[in-house]
Amino acid sequence: MVPDATPMSYYGQPILKPPTWKWPIAAYLFTGGLAAGTSLVGAAARLHGDRRLAGAASAATMSAIGVSAGFLIEDLGRRSRFHHMLRVVKITSPMSVGTWIFSIFSSLAGASAVAEIGEKVGVPARVARPVTAVGQVGSALVGPALATYTAVLLADTAVPAWHEARRDLPWVFAGSATASGGAMGILLSTLAPLDPSDGFASGPRRMAVVGAALEVGADEAMHRRLRAVATGDTDKPDIGAAYTSGSPRVLAGAARAASVTGAATVALAGRRDRPRTRLLAAAGALLVLAGAALERFAIFHAGKASTTDPVYTVGPQRLRLVPPARRP
Amino acid sequence: MTIIDRGSDGTDLTLQGIGTPRYDREQRVGFFTDTSICIGCKACEVACKEWNDVPADGLNFLARSYDNTGHLSADTWRHVAFVEQPTTDPESARSGVRWLMSSDVCKHCTSAACLEVCPTGALFRTEFETVVVQQDICNGCGYCVSACPFGVIDQRKGDGRVWKCTLCYDRLRGGQTPACAQACPTQSIQFGPLEQLRERAAARIEALHDQGVDDAQLYGDDPGDGVGGFGAFFLLLDKPEVYGLPPDPVSTTRDLRTMFNAATAAAFGLLGIAAATLLGQRRG
Structure with a gap:
């Protein structure tokens, strides 16, 4: 009898349980990164002395982290x-x-935002501003x-498509958050234009571009690493195949x-700062934000897909136990 | 329902179960499921449901031999798998089919990923070194579900919390045998101190190999495996994946240091990029 080329399974049934996490968790991956990236823009603006952008970034950070908390709680059983x-x-x-990182981050950001509001309603500046x-x-x-x-x-x-990406995922997420923060900085400074003679005006743009480059580069590295984890299956030869069909494929391509x-x-x-190019930069920023969000959803759904087919679980484990060279 | 565990003369019937090893408190106990003598009666599934008050998991027809349970879940803590394999073995010549039956259960891993990733401390290790969910703590975050390399633990619909085999923690504390092991009519499910079970399994696999059952293999008896050995291990007659079990399960937290290191590096990378792009090139 010809040995079965595909890894065996129990009636084709998945071995793993699919993650119970639903879309709010994927959305949180994005909003959490956005909050983190925006906080950096805000701090840089504060250090630079641009209180208007710093205040706007603070409000954006608080909005993103507040929505994040909502997503996280929403998903709990x-x-x-x-x-x-x-x-x-x-x-x-x-x-x-x-949880503790989230708590510390939101406490600090919250204290900052409250102090800023406090200053507006009469708290002495010498008390409010340091906070x-x-x-x-x-x-x-x-x-x-x-x-x-x-x-x-x-x-x-x-989850095979997540665990095998463990070395690259942090860089993808770091790039995504950097890009998101820069993009938010662009949008905020479009609403309240910065003085173009100030070098800081181009900061968020540089941040968005470098962040997106890191995101795309790390994403590519991640896909390569997943493609290197063979399953021994003919249709789905490696874990990277979790990205080649269905919603992960569409989402990853769009991202x-x-x-x-x-x-x-x-x-x-960013090459010239005029009202029209400012709008163009804002449009680009919106695309960068969309890309970051889509990227998180692509990764989220590819992970889920990799749990629902036993090939991704059994294949690499079987090859680990019996390398192809030693197979009869 | 009432569990009758006392004879008319007041003797404790549960302690008279044949082959029930005695065990002490604070000794690691577990299951040795010898699938070579499983007859697929599902008494374990029923006993587990009854003792633990596990809700019904649907009246399904799955068209998978006699398996209409499907898989372990929040509402199924013992699951009997039925595999029908074509065979040329003379003993099965009439049907041409070999039956494999196996009662699956939570493995109570030595290195239990579910327990390690649990953010609330709801999952804990008992004095018997079993892994149990504290239902008054669990907030249904679902992390353990994705961490388990066997797909054992799951969230209960309508309840929101996660549930799985407790290895009858309540019965253990009362010095009794877990319900499934006690109900098993063939001693396919053996309960006892893990060390004893491993010795018994080693003898059994040797006997089977002597009888020419070459495919018989122990699964999860090795403390050197990816999860540090199972607290509930198996004797299988084919590859683990045939029964819906992962062939080389690894506790994901084994790579935790790698992951945290990568994340730390990426975090500093992020900080560096932000500093360089936002503060780096001041012109004005």
């Missing part, structure tokens, strides 16, 4: 028990570590952790297209 996350500090649980500045800069220092722990959150699972065109638009528009 028992929402009223969300605070059980704060029962323990557990280094082996990226979700526990992330505003320290909170904003502090949250920006925690921001990078907020943007990248989510990569560990996904990678630290049995790549949006990020590349968005970054190119921002880069072109």
Whole structure:
């Protein structure tokens, strides 16, 4: 009898349970990264002395982190028990570590925003301003952790398309968050134009372009790494195949297209600062944001797809036990 | 329902189960499921449901031999798999089919990813070194579901929390045998101190190999495997994947250091890029 080329399974049934996480978690991956990236723009503006942009970025950060908290609680099986996350500090649980990063980030950003509002309603500036500045800069220092722990959150699972991407995912997410922050900075400065003679005006544009480049580059590296994990199956020869059909394929393609065109638009528009190029940069920024969001959804759905077919679970494990050269 | 566990003279019937090894508190206990003598009666599934008050999981017809349960889930803590294989074995000559039956259960891993990733501390390791969910703590975040390399633990619909085999923690605390093992009529499910079970399994696999059952293999008995050995391990008559089990399961947290290091590097990368692009090139 000819040996079966495809890894065997029990009635084609998946071995793993698909993640219980639904779209709010994918959305959080984006909004959390956006909050982190925007906090860096805000802190840089604060350090630069641009209080208008710093204030706008602070408000945007608070909006993004507030929405994030909503997404996270929405996805729980028992929402009223969300605070059980704060029962323990557990280094082996990226979700526990992330909860604390999230809590510290939002506390600092929140303190900054409250102090800023306080100043407007009569709190003396000498009291309010240091809190505003320290909170904003502090949250920006925690921001990078907020943007990248989510990569560990996904990678630290049995989900093949996430776990095998563990070395690249943090860079994808870092790039995505950087691009998102820069894009948000562009949008905020479009609403309240910066003085073009000030070098800071081009900062968010550079950040968006470099971030998108990192995102796309790391994404490519991730796909290559996944394609290197063979399954021994003819139809789905490697884990990278989780991205080649259905919604992951569409989402990943759209993410790549949006990020590349968005970054190119921002880069072109940034060559001259005029009202019209400002609008063009804003359009590019929106594309960069769309690309970052689509990227998170692509990764999220590819992970789910890789759990529903036993080939991705059994194949690499079987090849690990019996390398092809040793097979009869 | 009432569990009758006392004889008319008051003796504890549960302790008279044949082959029930004695065990001490704070000793690692587990299951050795010898599938070579499983007859597919599903008494384990029923006993588990009854004792643990596990809700119904649907009245399904799956057209998978006698398996209409499907797989382990929040509402199925023992699952009997039925595999029908074409064979030329003379003993099965009449039907031309070989039956493989296996009662699957939570593996109670030594290195249990579900427990390690649980952010609330709801999943904990008991004094018997089994892995149990505290239902008053679980908030249904679902992390354990994605972490389990066997697809055992799952979220219960309409309840929101995760559920799985407790290895009858309540019965263990009462010095009793887990319901499935006690109900098993063939001792396919053997319960006891893990060390004893491993010795018994080693003897059994040797006997089977001597009888010419070359495909018989132990699954999960090796403390050196990817999950540090199972607390509930198996004797299988074919490759694990035939039964819907992963051939080389690994606890995802084994790579946690790699992942945190990569994330730390990427975080500093992000900070560096932001600093360089936002603060780096001041012109004005």
